[in-house]
Amino acid sequence: xxRLSRLVLERLxxxxxxxxxxxxxxxxxxxxSGEIAEALEIDPTQxxxxxxxxxxxxxGRVGFDVCEACRAIRVTLGFNRSYEAVLVGTxxxxxxxxxxxxxxxxxxxxxxxxxxxxxxxGQTVAGQIVKPMRMLKPFIKRRKIxxxxxxxxxxxxxxxxxxxxxxxxxxxxxFTPTGLAVPPDVLVRNEHISIGLAEIAYHLKxxxxx
Amino acid sequence: xxRLSRLVLERLxxxxxxxxxxxxxxxxxxxxSGEIAEALEIDPTQxxxxxxxxxxxxxGRVGFDVCEACRAIRVTLGFNRSYEAVLVGTxxxxxxxxxxxxxxxxxxxxxxxxxxxxxxxGQTVAGQIVKPMRMLKPFIKRRKIxxxxxxxxxxxxxxxxxxxxxxxxxxxxxFTPTGLAVPPDVLVRNEHISIGLAEIAYHLKxxxxx
DNA sequence: TAGATTGTTAATCGATTAACAATC
DNA sequence: TAGATTGTTAATCGATTAACAATC
Numbered sequence: 001x002x003r004l005s006r007l008v009l010e011r012l013x014x015x016x017x018x019x020x021x022x023x024x025x026x027x028x029x030x031x032x033s034g035e036i037a038e039a040l041e042i043d044p045t046q047x048x049x050x051x052x053x054x055x056x057x058x059x060g061r062v063g064f065d066v067c068e069a070c071r072a073i074r075v076t077l078g079f080n081r082s083y084e085a086v087l088v089g090t091x092x093x094x095x096x097x098x099x100x101x102x103x104x105x106x107x108x109x110x111x112x113x114x115x116x117x118x119x120x121x122g123q124t125v126a127g128q129i130v131k132p133m134r135m136l137k138p139f140i141k142r143r144k145i146x147x148x149x150x151x152x153x154x155x156x157x158x159x160x161x162x163x164x165x166x167x168x169x170x171x172x173x174x175f176t177p178t179g180l181a182v183p184p185d186v187l188v189r190n191e192h193i194s195i196g197l198a199e200i201a202y203h204l205k206x207x208x209x210x
Numbered sequence: 211x212x213r214l215s216r217l218v219l220e221r222l223x224x225x226x227x228x229x230x231x232x233x234x235x236x237x238x239x240x241x242x243s244g245e246i247a248e249a250l251e252i253d254p255t256q257x258x259x260x261x262x263x264x265x266x267x268x269x270g271r272v273g274f275d276v277c278e279a280c281r282a283i284r285v286t287l288g289f290n291r292s293y294e295a296v297l298v299g300t301x302x303x304x305x306x307x308x309x310x311x312x313x314x315x316x317x318x319x320x321x322x323x324x325x326x327x328x329x330x331x332g333q334t335v336a337g338q339i340v341k342p343m344r345m346l347k348p349f350i351k352r353r354k355i356x357x358x359x360x361x362x363x364x365x366x367x368x369x370x371x372x373x374x375x376x377x378x379x380x381x382x383x384x385f386t387p388t389g390l391a392v393p394p395d396v397l398v399r400n401e402h403i404s405i406g407l408a409e410i411a412y413h414l415k416x417x418x419x420x
Numbered sequence: 421t422a423g424a425t426t427g428t429t430a431a432t433c434g435a436t437t438a439a440c441a442a443t444c
Numbered sequence: 445t446a447g448a449t450t451g452t453t454a455a456t457c458g459a460t461t462a463a464c465a466a467t468c
Contacts, residue, residue, distance in 0.1 A: 100303075201289055205287070272426090273426085
């Protein structure tokens, strides 16, 4: 199957959430591309194209089987295979992510949290005992961890990324505002929270001018 | 000036962060589009186009004045005008946002936090005394607040969005996974955190296949 | 001047949307 | 069958990249 672009992946995630919620709530068995499109404000043709990309075949005049669609997306994105993650940096955001209960839906489980603050090591944060940084590499190696979540201050993020990669991590979910240099086989997904303020400030500026 | 697309706004934010850091750290006075492009992994032509869009004029053979570039972006995005925000929902993520110190750089100040949990009301979270929901509308009206940050459970987000809009809010920074219906003059910026897991799970699945 | 960099037009690329025959 | 919906090709749109004359 052709490699899916990031835009397609994100739409698939939106379909998935919508379909699982709809299925749970309304017990509908089929759904049309038009209905999905309307709910998610996406073009119906787009929905059909994306569904075709994950191998879904619709039924003329009826639409798509909801369960089948969920399953196809789940398998394509890999939510059915579970994978373990370590969290590095137990500040406010790190704590929020540790406490977030819904990641398992997407196959992800945070199995350890690391920090280098002596005050925090040994403490429990959202059910995880915070481990010292020196245990980072051995832990990743032993458990064959492939995903790390980075929520540290910006100035240590590249150094930590290097250590994570050296330990064998294949993807970094980067919540620090720093771009990370990594080998080509390692995925970095950046979630720079305050970037949204560009759009917000720009909009509010315009509003004020009215 | 033509309305800037979201993509341009986000790049402008990245330039801004890079330029302010560079200016602080290295005391360089000028920078070329090529240098910015290399650091941020963007095409140099793109950088020049974006700079042209905010009215910046470069100097042949020299590049752009760093301070002037910062100022132009700051003024275009509206970071120079400060605006107040309320935060609704003081869970883990809400607390993390309240504690985040860097929003002022972009003109934003969180001036109040609201929750409807009796346990939390009156408590202090990151320096803010949590207020009850019934004070939401009067507070927004009195202070003429135009931005609300929404970090509540998904099932109450549309109801709260309606209340926020009715109170006069012009932008909602939405950290809940629900799409919000609002009037056309109100901006909703969605930051659905777990959407990134689509890309991550997909990448890890591929890796595993190797 | 020589040469590096800008500013801008043209070409390319990819994503989105429109159109419509095929299907159930 | 009639009609709604799919699947797919073609057209459009917008964003990115290439090319290169103008500039300092």
